[in-house]
Amino acid sequence: MLWNNIIIALRNLRKNKAFAAINISGLALGLTIYIFGGLLVEYENTHDQSYANVNRIYTIGSTANPELNVGVDKFNSTFMAVAPIIKAELSDIDAVARTRNREYLLTSGAESYYEGLRFADPELLTIFDFNYIHGDSSALDDPSGLLITETIAIKYFGNTDAIGEVLTFDNEYDFSVTAVIEDPPLNTHFNSLVIADQSFGIVAPIRALNRLIDYDADVGDWNNLSLGDMTYVLLPENLDQAWLQSQADRIYDTLVPEDEGQAIASLDVHPLSYANVAIWDMIGMPVIVVISLLSLMVLIVACVNYTNLATAQSLGRTREVGMRKTMGATQIQLLTQFLVESLVIAAIAMIFAIAALEMVIPLFNNAAGKNMTLDYMATMPWLLMTTVLVGLFAGLYPAWLITRTNPIEALRDIARKGKKGSRVRSFMIGAQFAISAFMLAMVTIVYLQNEKVKSSSYIFPRSEIYVVDRLNVDGISDKLETLRHELEALPNVDSVAFSSQVPYEQNNSQNELSPIPGDEAAGITLMNMRMSPEFLDAYDIPVLAGRNLSHDITNDKRTDELESLNILVNELTLAKMGIDKPIDAINQRLYPLDEASTLREYVIVGVVPTQNIVGLFNEEKAWFYQYSPSSLRIGSVRITGGNIMDSVEAVEDVWDRVIPDYPIQGRFLDAVFDDVYNVLKYMNMALGIFAFVALSLALIGLFGLAAFMATQRTKEIGVRKVLGASTTQIARLLVWQFSTPVLWALLVALPGAYFATQGYLNFFADRIESPIPILIVSGLTAVLLAWGTIAGHAIRIARSNPIRALRYE
């Protein structure tokens, strides 16, 4: 019986090839998106499973104090001072270890590269069981030891047999390799941070920082909170996350020094499996949840599509059903028959979907640097269940509707009247369009917000600034003036400036200053830009009042002995100080509240306009600018005119001549901006794909349904035409029939999209004006697309000779 049903199902598919093609491709598309989304979410949520202790490892993150105002709500990191407290306080834990990311120039013979390395406590190797090729987990006990991956070993030494080989940091400090491990799999959090390139290659002992930067790792610090500087805790089997969280709360409340921990509001314990997806919570965008929801929505649209078309098509089979009933078939038997048909279609669609995934996943892995696989053994139950559920969910309504008819009616064909189930169909169309319009509106808003971020970034000459990084190294910082003079001599170089940061870098270096000496209540928080006087030139920043800083004035240039330093401030700083006119700020003084500073006062000698230097999702901030030669980290070379590539090459030649010991680390300011902007861009692209698929499916469904309804109303159309209705009038009649559900759908979808995008918009300080007109436009777009789809068909029907409509009545 079942086999018989399958045969009939296949024959029916062959008979209605166009219908079958629309149905199967629509369903296959929906399944592809859904399964891909599911696999991606699963992949992202199950990183680090290759480590034996995965279920006992936890990370300590932080919640940012809202007053910190750095555009990020949460950190996956905490201060370096926390781990030593945990180690001293919690004797029950098995191990605690920190990693701290720093970049160095590593050299071995002729091989010399900048590398991002992790400085780690030796216990890191207790917590994570890496696969050692050479050496063992004692590798970091020696403060000048080095653990490297096989990729790094081959890069520097040509083979993995590298124990005892020496790598020199910044041409000065020697470290020798004590262990070589296999590369960690791609699906570990070590390799998967979205923004920064912190791929896992080299681990140095954290105590080495003592030698490198005079840093006491045993105490740590309360100054630096950088994403990716992890603190790991390994718990014994009998302790869990709740316990560790309660201990962390106690430590925050009682052991964090009052004036040190202000930047954070709490310490957050997370399981290791969370480390990979933590980034999305940090920036406040639940991307993983959104992917799950959107892929499910696309699948629902595809199912509804199938249901609609199958219902329409099955009404053409009422005669068959009547005949079968007359011959004694029960409703259950007929239901089974129709459900088997929809299951067969779902199964075929699933096969196509899997074939599509086999092609898409490798492409995606390649593009996104991931290692997703479609593991048939592991996913088989899920795939089978999805197939069955889709088949049943999509096929149940049409099967029930068609088999419900009594046999006489069915044979008389009264059931073919288009009214049957039309309300349910309208509802389904409405649901499809609600989902599509919802996605379309979201994509549009996200797109426009991204465009706004992009366009407001053009206040700086992004494409003309060649940024040269890592200048705060002993061998470089004393040659900066020579470098500047040589570069300025190049024909296409306009100006050369050095600073502590360039626009779009997500650094927030803040200082607390007060107009009244020692008065903390009057204190204002200012962003601290350290720069050379040429910075204003390079970035076209005008001086509104007073003057720029100068190389030649003693009090303009910060030195260790100086007591009074001249500074520039921006207009927002004036507002915070309660000064109206820029000219009135000249010679006003600000006093540092930090007692450790030798400096007594800052004197304002110039005012510049307020610019959003950190940019992207941050708001405009109050800044002060000081010329502090010892804090210049990054150079900006303004290149105008001439061939860009030639100019960059000339800049590189100058660098190699002036600073032969270090390779240049240069790129355009555009690339700095793209570091963060690309994340937003790719998110919108993904959203766009979802919306496109959903809308296409909805339109295909609508087209099929319009065709069906037109045949159902053939007689009525004929009569109306005979009575003199024009083509337009008939077309309008057909189009209008579908407009009501589509318009209802918009009423649901657009407010939904409004609330959904608020989350995204809240992420940005500088938001698009009002999303409401955009919502209305995307709603109209959905309606117009719907109308266009139906109208094409309706006009064709309306144009035909009326007698065709009436002949077979």
Next chain:
Amino acid sequence: MLKLHNMYKVYSTDEVETVALNGVNVEIEQGDFVAIMGPSGCGKSTLLNIVGMLDNPSDGDYFFFDENIADYNESQRSAIRKHNIGFIFQSFNLIDELSVAENIELALLYHDMPSAERKQRVATVMDRMGIGHRANHMPGQLSGGQQQRVAVARAVVGDQPLILADEPTGNLDSVHGQEVMELLRSLNKEGTTIVMVTHSPAHADYAHRTVNLFDGHIVTENTRAA
């Protein structure tokens, strides 16, 4: 009023060409009552459809009030049709979702007529056809004869000078058939031109003239004294 000259209609499928009309010449004067008779498949309905501008001929000329409309497209034909021709079908072709009055009004809906005037004319024509008390019924609630009266009412409500009836009595019993024929005769007396396809010689006797078709040719034409 209208004149068909050397009219051909060929239906072709992939393999077969069927000639439905094979060089037909007919002339119909204003005020005429013409019955078209002939066996099944002889081209009666095809002829009627072409006269009614529901279909276009494969070849030949069609003069309607001295205007050759043979090559007009559907929208041009539609414009002429709606003011000049009313249709009555064997299967009534009423719209089941509309009431009797609404079905009749449908014929005026495409005439740019104010709503009040439409209602007035619908009421008048329903009284004339004796179906005034049925105005709010749905077609399904009426007998065949009553349904055909509604269809006749719909055909004449726009004051069309020409009525085409395709076996108007084919679905009716003899009593109701008789009634409909009387209705057509009285319309004709008032000046409406009627062209009717029928199988029934008795009903053909109501006409002034009978045209006999066979295999797409006109074989005989008989004229009766009025």
